[in-house]
Amino acid sequence: MMLRTNFLVWILCALTIYGVSESFYVEKFIVPVLAASLLAFLLSKYRLRYVEYLLFFTISITSLFGLTENLTGSHAESSNALFFGLSFYSASMAYLVAQNRFDYGSVLSVSNPLLLSTGPIALFFKCITYKSFKRRIEYYFPFIIVGTFMFQIVGSPLTEFFFLIENTDIVSSLTFAAIFELFIYVNFCGLSLLIYGLFGVFGYRIPLNFNQPFSSRNIVEFWRGWHTSLSKVLKVLFYNPLRKRYSLFYALLGVFVASAMWHGVTFNFLLWGSFHALFFWLSVKILKHNKSLLPLLLLPFIIVVGRLIFADSDTDRLLEKLLFSFDGLNGISKIINMKNHSLIALFFGMSIIACEFIFKNAKVMQKRNYKFLRTPFALLVLCSFGVLFASNVGVDYAVYGQR
Amino acid sequence: MLYMGSVNRLIFWILIPLLLISYLAFRVAEWRLQQSDQSLIFAEGHAVNLSDSNDINCLILGGSNALFSLSAEQISTEIGLKCYNLSLLHEGYSDEAYFDFINSITFDRMKITSVFYSSIIPVIRSSFDKRMLNNENKRSISGKQDFQLLGGSIAGYLKYRLQDKTQHHYPSPTSSGDFNFDLYDGCDSKSIKDDWTLVNIDDDFRKWFGDNLLTLQSLFQNAQIYFVLPSTLQSNISDEELTTFSNLIQIEVMKQSVIYIEQSAFQSRDALCDGTHHANSHGRRIRTNELLMLLRVQNH
Numbered sequence: 001m002m003l004r005t006n007f008l009v010w011i012l013c014a015l016t017i018y019g020v021s022e023s024f025y026v027e028k029f030i031v032p033v034l035a036a037s038l039l040a041f042l043l044s045k046y047r048l049r050y051v052e053y054l055l056f057f058t059i060s061i062t063s064l065f066g067l068t069e070n071l072t073g074s075h076a077e078s079s080n081a082l083f084f085g086l087s088f089y090s091a092s093m094a095y096l097v098a099q100n101r102f103d104y105g106s107v108l109s110v111s112n113p114l115l116l117s118t119g120p121i122a123l124f125f126k127c128i129t130y131k132s133f134k135r136r137i138e139y140y141f142p143f144i145i146v147g148t149f150m151f152q153i154v155g156s157p158l159t160e161f162f163f164l165i166e167n168t169d170i171v172s173s174l175t176f177a178a179i180f181e182l183f184i185y186v187n188f189c190g191l192s193l194l195i196y197g198l199f200g201v202f203g204y205r206i207p208l209n210f211n212q213p214f215s216s217r218n219i220v221e222f223w224r225g226w227h228t229s230l231s232k233v234l235k236v237l238f239y240n241p242l243r244k245r246y247s248l249f250y251a252l253l254g255v256f257v258a259s260a261m262w263h264g265v266t267f268n269f270l271l272w273g274s275f276h277a278l279f280f281w282l283s284v285k286i287l288k289h290n291k292s293l294l295p296l297l298l299l300p301f302i303i304v305v306g307r308l309i310f311a312d313s314d315t316d317r318l319l320e321k322l323l324f325s326f327d328g329l330n331g332i333s334k335i336i337n338m339k340n341h342s343l344i345a346l347f348f349g350m351s352i353i354a355c356e357f358i359f360k361n362a363k364v365m366q367k368r369n370y371k372f373l374r375t376p377f378a379l380l381v382l383c384s385f386g387v388l389f390a391s392n393v394g395v396d397y398a399v400y401g402q403r
Numbered sequence: 404m405l406y407m408g409s410v411n412r413l414i415f416w417i418l419i420p421l422l423l424i425s426y427l428a429f430r431v432a433e434w435r436l437q438q439s440d441q442s443l444i445f446a447e448g449h450a451v452n453l454s455d456s457n458d459i460n461c462l463i464l465g466g467s468n469a470l471f472s473l474s475a476e477q478i479s480t481e482i483g484l485k486c487y488n489l490s491l492l493h494e495g496y497s498d499e500a501y502f503d504f505i506n507s508i509t510f511d512r513m514k515i516t517s518v519f520y521s522s523i524i525p526v527i528r529s530s531f532d533k534r535m536l537n538n539e540n541k542r543s544i545s546g547k548q549d550f551q552l553l554g555g556s557i558a559g560y561l562k563y564r565l566q567d568k569t570q571h572h573y574p575s576p577t578s579s580g581d582f583n584f585d586l587y588d589g590c591d592s593k594s595i596k597d598d599w600t601l602v603n604i605d606d607d608f609r610k611w612f613g614d615n616l617l618t619l620q621s622l623f624q625n626a627q628i629y630f631v632l633p634s635t636l637q638s639n640i641s642d643e644e645l646t647t648f649s650n651l652i653q654i655e656v657m658k659q660s661v662i663y664i665e666q667s668a669f670q671s672r673d674a675l676c677d678g679t680h681h682a683n684s685h686g687r688r689i690r691t692n693e694l695l696m697l698l699r700v701q702n703h
Contacts, residue, residue: 138415145419152553163600337598341556341559376410376411376414376415377414379414379415379419380414380418380419380422383419383422383423384422386426387422387423387425387426387557388556388557388558388561389556389557389558390426390553390556390557391553391554391555391556391559392536392551392553392554392555393556
């Protein structure tokens with residue numbers, strides 16, 4: 001029964017992707033199913049040691065050989081349809097194998113075309129049986145509205161700022177990094193909320209990929225709310241086994257470098273992983289001494305500089321940026337002269353982040369599941385602004401999917 | 404609190420669906436009504452003008468920059484060619500629409516010996532991006548396209564309406580296809596915004612540009628094609644930047660055995676009508692004179 005409904009959902013998702021895609025490649029849908037089926041078959045016959053690590057790093061190997069793009073946040077769809085969604089389904093299979101939960105029943109959920117296009121990593125895929133359709137609409141439809149607002153109204157117009165990546169002075173590069181962080185957040189989180197809501201309305205629960213990361217007081221809390229499906233995979237595959245043998249620092253270094261290699265095998269990702277491991281470790285050490293102000297002050301620095309490193313796979317340009325040379329306020333003046341729609345999107349995005357941070361201790365924020373945006377009044381405001389400002393300014397693509 | 408639940412239900416089940424439905428209704432209405440009469444004026448004018456001319460041997464092609472700023476009449480008078488300005492606003496919105504339009508005009512394409520293709524699309528980044536989008540959406544020469552869930556924002560429409568700008572309608576083209584400045588009084592060079600950026604010459608651009616030049620060559624097999632880098636106002640682009648860019652474009656043009664002509668920038672707004680690359684009648688004379696001078700240099 002479960003297999004039949006999963007198959008129906010798979011077909012529905014494939015049709016949805018087919019409907020919104022400009023091009024159709026049947027291998028995009030079939031290869032993940034075949035790969036997952038083959039793994040299920042092999043696991044049923046043999047005991048494959050450490051196969052979860054091979055699975056996790058498959059995307060690193062394909063990136064190393066240029067078969068898939070690096071995931072800097074710019075459009076990273078692989079030109080080779082055979083590798084469509086590889087990063088997501090290989091990570092999800094690795095997670096399930098590590099927990100001895102991967103079998104033939106998991107094949108259709110890990111290879112679900114919609115999840116492969118947008119995320120999150122399919123750690124679980126459960127039927128919701130305890131809510132009526134009307135209750136599901138009341139609970140899950142607001143996620144669709146919030147997700148669409150973040151992805152389309154805020155995210156797409158922000159792509160107009162991407163030209164700033166070419167500037168290497170400190171003002172321009174930090175401004176770009178901050179805007180790019182905002183873009184990645186509203187794009188990936190928006191899509192994740194949208195997909196979470198869609199699946200929920202149709203009676204399926206998938207991981208909620210973001211938990212208001214900007215309602216954090218330090219980088220440790222931030223990572224608890226950012227791309228949680230990948231964080232769980234990293235925790236099971238790397239943190240837990242490494243922490244049993246090594247110190248916290250080496251365990252964190254292992255986690256972040258593995259995460260970096262999952263995104264792409266380049267210098268900037270290696271640097272990004274080491275940078276985050278170091279500051280994560282430092283924040284933990286400071287917090288252990290009951291000092292919370294310094295980790296809070298470090299938070300914006302770590303996020304923005306981390307994104308600066310993450311975003312630029314051009315090593316020469318990145319190293320030039322990391323010299324932090326001052327060359328006037330050109331970056332700011334270029335932003336001021338941008339189209340109104342992009343500036344409004346920037347304002348909306350900053351407002352969402354400001355609300356997350358300023359009201360982080362409010363009751364409505366406690367569960368960190370975007371309830372502050374899902375109240376009827378907030379939804380009315382989002383819908384009104386959405387209707388007024390929905391436009392075709394900018395480019396819409398899923399920053400994390402497809403690869 | 405008793406009423407709060409009812410208000411929330413009213414918002415969730417009535418107001419939000421009403422907002423979403425009204426957005427959809429706006430998009431449907433926009434789609435049904437979308438059609439630029441301004442663009443059609445020129446397309447229809449060209450079709451009428453060319454229906455009874457068999458002696459045309461030279462064409463000016465391109466978008467509004469060529470329509471406003473080049474004169475087929477002046478070229479015909481000064482170098483003895485029989486030239487016609489077949490430019491359209493927005494260069495016909497999409498490549499397919501513009502080339503189909505040229506194909507549909509009843510004149511002997513084999514008699515054409517010179518084609519001056521002056522386009523802003525390979526120069527201005529936003530124009531290139533818009534062109535790619537229009538090509539994707541298969542926009543027609545009237546601007547009509549398939550139904551889209553996204554378009555211009557409602558806020559943008561409201562702002563435009565509230566500004567209460569006087570709309571100036573463009574007149575039909577002259578008998579040589581040129582913009583008829585005698586019948587137009589809407590030039591206002593003070594309100595021109597000069598904030599464009601140069602296009603990024605990458606593989607996508609190279610492919611698009613090369614394909615377009617090849618299409619022109621196949622349409623006019625007996626013609627020498629000239630690609631003319633149009634004159635624009637360019638206060639925020641340095642001469643060095645433009646020279647580097649021009650050299651790169653020239654390489655692309657010459658790959659297709661097309662002759663490259665670079666026109667200089669407009670020196671002041673006095674030569675402009677209503678856009679950075681829309682000359683007024685005075686600016687048109689200056690730009691056409693320069694083109695003819697560069698052509699003579701080229702031929703010697």
